[in-house]
Each structure stands twice: as C-alpha cells, then as structure tokens.
Amino acid sequence: MTDAKNFAGPRHIELGVAILKDEGMLEFANPVMRKWLGKWKGQRIQEKLNRLISEEQRLMILSSGKPMEWSIVVDELHLQMHAYPYIHDMSQASIFMVAYNIKPVHLLEAQFQEMKAIADELEAVFQNSYDAIYISDANGITLKTNDAIERLTGIPKEYYIGKDLRYLEKRGIVQKSVTFEVLKEKKPVTVIQENSLGKVILLTGSPIFNEQGEITRIVTNLRDISELNRLREKLLQYHKYHSGDEPIIYASKYMEKVIELASRVAKTDTTVLLLGESGVGKEVIARLIHRNSGRYENGAFIKVNCGAIPQELLESELFGYESGAFTGAKKGGKPGMFELAHEGTLFLDEIGELPLHLQVKLLRVLQEQEFTRVGGVKPMKVNVRIIAATNRNLKKMVADGNFREDLYYRIYVVPIEIPPLRKRKEDIRPLLSFYLDIFNRKYQASKTLKEQTIELLQSYEWPGNVRELANFIERLFVISPTDEMDPEHLQDLLGLTSLFEEHTPYQEKRNEEADTAGLINESDIDLDKVKTLGFQAIIEQMEMEILTAAYKQYGSSYEVGKALQLSQSTAIRKAYKYGIRTKPQEEG
CATH class of the missing domain: 3.30.450.20 (PAS domain)
Structure with missing residues (x-):
C-alpha cells in the first residue's frame, strides 16, 4: 500500500x-x-x-x-x-x-485512488473510535474531533470545529483544557475530570512536533472511566482477603470456610496440607497463612515445587550441600531451602512428587527440626513451619507404596481442601470482575462482559480453575474487537463448542456410548423400525428424546450432564446438535 x-x-x-x-x-x-x-x-x-x-x-x-x-x-x-x-x-x-x-x-489516478482509500480508512477508524479524539492547533483552535465526543459530552462534534478552547472553557463546555498543559510542558499530559453529565473522563494530550521542534498539533484522547469505577465499587460487594500481592476474591460459603480455617491455623505453628486441583489457588492460601502468622515479620516465605526440580537436584535444593559434595559444587557449599526458610515458612508444592528417599529426610525435619546437608556429617537445627500442597490422592499413593505412611500422617495434621471452581460457581462472577478490572488497567481500556457472556462462562467447568479463568479472560480481552465482549467473541476465540469441549473435566472423560447404557428397555425396542430407519438414526432419535426431556426438567447443561452422567461439554454439544439449544451466534 x-x-x-x-x-x-x-x-x-x-x-x-x-x-x-x-x-x-x-x-x-x-x-x-x-x-x-x-x-x-x-x-x-x-x-x-x-x-x-x-x-x-x-x-x-x-x-x-x-x-x-x-x-x-x-x-x-x-x-x-x-x-x-x-x-x-x-x-x-x-x-x-x-x-x-x-x-x-x-x-497517478491509481495512486490517488489508493491514497483516497487510505484516507477513508483512517477517517473511518478515527470516527469509529470508542474513545473521543480531539485535535487542536498550537493556538488552541479545534481542528477536528470524532463522533464519540457527543457520547461523552452530549454536544455534537460539529459545534467544536473552529472553536477556541479558551472560549469553550469560559462557556463551561469543557473544564481546564489539557491542551494548554501540553503546550506548556511540551510532553504528554494526563488528567482526570468529571464532566457535566457526571462521567469521569481520563484525558491524555500528546504533542505533535514539526522538523523544527515546534508543536503544530495537540491530539487529546478522552476515555470514559466511569464503568471502571463502577466495576471497582462492585468488587467491594465481594469478600476480598489479601494474602500478600494477590487478593483472594470469593463470594461462596465454601471459600468463606476455607479462609476462616486458614486464618485460624495461621496463628499456630502446626503443619498444614493444602488439597485441591491444579489452579485452585493453593499457593495463595499458603501465603495467606504465612502472612497472618507470627513468622511473617522475622522469616521468609520460601516456595519449592517438588515436581518442577529434577530429582537428582532436589535434595541439594532442599537441604543444601557442603563444599566438594559433588562435581561442580561451589566452594564453601550452598544453603538449601530449609536454611533460607529458617524462622519462616517453607511451602512444599506438589509434595506427592517427592521421591521416597527424600521423604525420609523430610520426616526427620518435621519430627526433630534438624537435617544434614548433602555431603555433610553435622546435623543442622532449623525452625521452619511446613505447608505442603498436592493435587494427588496421597492416601492412594500410600496404599500403592509410593508415599510413606508415617510422613502422610505427619503432614496430614490440618488438611484444608480448596474446592474447584465448578463446586463454587458463585465465585466466578466476582473473579471475572476482578480480572476484568486488572486487564482494563493493564491495557488502559474500559471493556465489559455482556450478561450472557458471564452466564456462559459460569456454566463452564474450568478444569484449570482460577488460573485458567485468569488466562482465558486475558486472551478474550486482547482478542475481542469491541469494548463489550459478547458470546460471539467466545466463538471467535475458541469456537463456542470448543470452549466446552477442548478442556476435559478433572475426572476422567466417560465413554459417550457408556453414558446412555442401561437407559433402554429391551422390550421397548421395535426391530422392524430399526431395520427401516437404520440403527444410527434410531439411536440419535432416542438420544434427542432423552436430552429434550432432561433439558425440560433440569434447565441447564450442568444439571443435565449431572443427571445423565454426561460431561457438561457433551450435554451442551448434543443440545446444539439436536436444536434443543441455540448457539448464541444464531440467536435473534
């Protein structure tokens, strides 16, 4: 071009x-x-x-x-x-x-037409910007503005053209103009004002210089941040418990009990075992316990992911090593995580991945508060509070011989199970608001979710839990072309069916044929009809009748899946297949 x-x-x-x-x-x-x-x-x-x-x-x-x-x-x-x-x-x-x-x-004509197309495209972008854009010259005379100015101020854009900003200030149409601040500072300037319509406006003025370094134009961007403020106020309706840098957002009674128990055990030095699927926020709860403990002022919070460190390095990472303990060992040795966590808290994430020979050393630390460095002979005393976490079934691992029974009972003093999002769907809406607020500030935008979009996201099982939800919202935020994100944007991102199918639930997927087993009475089967219509057609007809009745009785795909022992993704996909439910992009 x-x-x-x-x-x-x-x-x-x-x-x-x-x-x-x-x-x-x-x-x-x-x-x-x-x-x-x-x-x-x-x-x-x-x-x-x-x-x-x-x-x-x-x-x-x-x-x-x-x-x-x-x-x-x-x-x-x-x-x-x-x-x-x-x-x-x-x-x-x-x-x-x-x-x-x-x-x-x-x-020349072709170039002119191409230039005209570029100009038309730029003009369309300018006029269709959700934010108002205001251009003035170095004397404060308005040269151009777009349609959004009327939405923000209630005054047609034509009124502003040719007007001196001093005159507009005097008439009270605009407050103190950012343009003159830009002329004075010769650099971008941002201010926040509330206009006569009660809208809170973020104004950012930027200078444009000519080759001589003189300001020729000032471009001001005006953004309505009233919605962002409303979202922040809405967040205050929900529980917000700070565990450090990251707050815990919840509205469910289930999470209220988790926070209450975690806060109570924080006052003691007892060992805590956090249970729950990947992404539910086990580390956030661990930090909450440390922050509310007596160790917060004097000791550090040290995290070790037992599944992320190679087994041959894990022992030296946990317990440190002496000089010359192995080839490449540092002169003078190196302290391990237990020493670094002295007087503080050591968070052992994915403790189910800890090899058996290290489980013995960990048990000794828990029982005697001492350990020996790799290559060392002298026991070292340490004062550390242990918080362990896992998404595995430790009891079954004990039965299978993969986890020491004595260690299991030593860490299973106060177990705290953090439920997955599918069991606390009341938390999804406030979490959506929380992350939407984060990404609006991160990307300097003012995007919102349509109510139907929120309902769809609430019906999803979120096998990756809070971590998946946060990552998904950021992807949706970046990819969606408009400021109001509706179900069509879910379709654009993953395909609505894929949204419910790409991720399998935490439990194993059931075989679809097995899901319908036992629902058919042999005496009701008309073999002549089967021969006429074909086996597959009969199966689909029966499946449609069962699903239609189930949706009529239970309403939501979640409840239908639960009643028929189907995964929610299968329930909603088949509802679309048989026309029991209409895909959002096909509605009205």
Whole structure:
C-alpha cells in the first residue's frame, strides 16, 4: 500500500509532435517523438510511424479534412493520439500529429485512488473510535474531533470545529483544557475530570512536533472511566482477603470456610496440607497463612515445587550441600531451602512428587527440626513451619507404596481442601470482575462482559480453575474487537463448542456410548423400525428424546450432564446438535 511519504506522481506529461507528408513520410518530429521512435530498434522509421498511425487512418484524415483521435499501446507507451489535416502549401496536404503518453496519468489516478482509500480508512477508524479524539492547533483552535465526543459530552462534534478552547472553557463546555498543559510542558499530559453529565473522563494530550521542534498539533484522547469505577465499587460487594500481592476474591460459603480455617491455623505453628486441583489457588492460601502468622515479620516465605526440580537436584535444593559434595559444587557449599526458610515458612508444592528417599529426610525435619546437608556429617537445627500442597490422592499413593505412611500422617495434621471452581460457581462472577478490572488497567481500556457472556462462562467447568479463568479472560480481552465482549467473541476465540469441549473435566472423560447404557428397555425396542430407519438414526432419535426431556426438567447443561452422567461439554454439544439449544451466534 502506498503511503503519503512515498507517494510520487509524474512530474510532467510527455508530448510528442510530428508532421507527416501526404504519402506518410516523416517531415518533422520533436525530441519526444524522436525518442519514442528511437525505442523500437530493428525497424525503419516508416515502419515505426505505421505503428502509431495506419495508412487507412492517414488517408481518411486527408480525404475528410477532419481530425481524428485514438488510443494505442506500443511497448511500454500508452499513447493518446490526435491527428489534424494540415495544408503545408497549395500543392501538398500534410498531417499534424500530437501524442501524449497517458500511462503516467493512469499511475497517478491509481495512486490517488489508493491514497483516497487510505484516507477513508483512517477517517473511518478515527470516527469509529470508542474513545473521543480531539485535535487542536498550537493556538488552541479545534481542528477536528470524532463522533464519540457527543457520547461523552452530549454536544455534537460539529459545534467544536473552529472553536477556541479558551472560549469553550469560559462557556463551561469543557473544564481546564489539557491542551494548554501540553503546550506548556511540551510532553504528554494526563488528567482526570468529571464532566457535566457526571462521567469521569481520563484525558491524555500528546504533542505533535514539526522538523523544527515546534508543536503544530495537540491530539487529546478522552476515555470514559466511569464503568471502571463502577466495576471497582462492585468488587467491594465481594469478600476480598489479601494474602500478600494477590487478593483472594470469593463470594461462596465454601471459600468463606476455607479462609476462616486458614486464618485460624495461621496463628499456630502446626503443619498444614493444602488439597485441591491444579489452579485452585493453593499457593495463595499458603501465603495467606504465612502472612497472618507470627513468622511473617522475622522469616521468609520460601516456595519449592517438588515436581518442577529434577530429582537428582532436589535434595541439594532442599537441604543444601557442603563444599566438594559433588562435581561442580561451589566452594564453601550452598544453603538449601530449609536454611533460607529458617524462622519462616517453607511451602512444599506438589509434595506427592517427592521421591521416597527424600521423604525420609523430610520426616526427620518435621519430627526433630534438624537435617544434614548433602555431603555433610553435622546435623543442622532449623525452625521452619511446613505447608505442603498436592493435587494427588496421597492416601492412594500410600496404599500403592509410593508415599510413606508415617510422613502422610505427619503432614496430614490440618488438611484444608480448596474446592474447584465448578463446586463454587458463585465465585466466578466476582473473579471475572476482578480480572476484568486488572486487564482494563493493564491495557488502559474500559471493556465489559455482556450478561450472557458471564452466564456462559459460569456454566463452564474450568478444569484449570482460577488460573485458567485468569488466562482465558486475558486472551478474550486482547482478542475481542469491541469494548463489550459478547458470546460471539467466545466463538471467535475458541469456537463456542470448543470452549466446552477442548478442556476435559478433572475426572476422567466417560465413554459417550457408556453414558446412555442401561437407559433402554429391551422390550421397548421395535426391530422392524430399526431395520427401516437404520440403527444410527434410531439411536440419535432416542438420544434427542432423552436430552429434550432432561433439558425440560433440569434447565441447564450442568444439571443435565449431572443427571445423565454426561460431561457438561457433551450435554451442551448434543443440545446444539439436536436444536434443543441455540448457539448464541444464531440467536435473534
């Protein structure tokens, strides 16, 4: 695409002139015409002239005494020809011929159309921006603004054009203009104002400089942040418990009990085991316990992911090593995580991944508060509170011989189970508001979710729990083309069906054929009908009837899936398949 900087049209139109005698011989040619005729090498001048004007055309001009015009393409030349009868003297008639190359004109027209398309596109972007854009010159005179200004101020954009901002300030139409602050500071300036309509407006003015370093234009962006403030106020309706940098947002009774128990055990030094699926927030609860404990002021919170560190390195990471303990060991040795967590809290995430030989050393620390470095012989005393976490079934691991029973009972002093999102759906709405607020501030936007979008997201099982929800909302936020994110944007992101199918529930997926097993009574089967319609058609008909009845009785895909022992993704996909439910993009 051509841009204004690289736009270069023809500097002049070349004009070729020639005079032909009545027999067609060249009598005169100007330099341009001689240059054109010289381009066609290997041909005589007469042959070259015949390519521009045929003998038939020449005779017609001479016999009729009238001029002619025509177009001809010769090699790279696109010539517009004009020929006139010319009386050279009383005894001889000639032809005066003028030609100009119109190819540069066509190029100029194409470039002009391309530039016009660019200008139209930029104008459309400018006018359709959700934020108001206000452009003034260095004297504070309004040059241009877009349609959004009327939504923010209630005054048509045409009113502002040509107005001095000082006049608009005096009339009370605008408050103190950011434009003059930009002129004064010679750099971008941001202010927040509340206008006469009660809207809270974020204004950012930016200067545009010419080559001499002088400000020629000030572009001001106006954004309504009232919705962001409303979202923040709405968040206050929900419980918000700070565990450090990340608050815990919840509205469910289930999570209220988790927070209450975690806060209570924080006052003691007892070992805590956090149970729950991946992404439910076990580390956040662990930090909450540490922050509310007596160890917060004097000791650190140290996290070790037992599943992320190679087993051959895990022992030295946990317990440290002495100088010369192994090849590559640092001179003087290195302290391990237990030493770093002295007087504080050690969070052992994914403790189910801890190998058996290290479980023995961990048990010793828990029982005797001492350990030995790798390569060392002298026991080291340590004062550490242990918080462990896992998403695995430790009891089953004990039965299978993969986890020490004595260690299991030593860490299973105060177990706290953090429920998955599918068991506390009341928390999804406040979490959506919380992360929406975070990403609005991160990307300097004011996006919202439609109620139907929220309902769809509440019906999803979230196998990745809070972590998945946060990542999904950020992807949705970045990809959605408008400020109001509706179900169609879910379709654009993953495909609505994929939203419910790509992620399997935490439990194993059931075989779909097994889901319907036991629902059919053999005495009700009409084999003649099966033979007529076909086995698959009968199965689908029965499936549709069962699902129709289930949706009529239970209403939601979640409850239908629960009642029929189907995954929710299967329940909603089949509802779309049989027309029991309509996909959002097909509605109204």
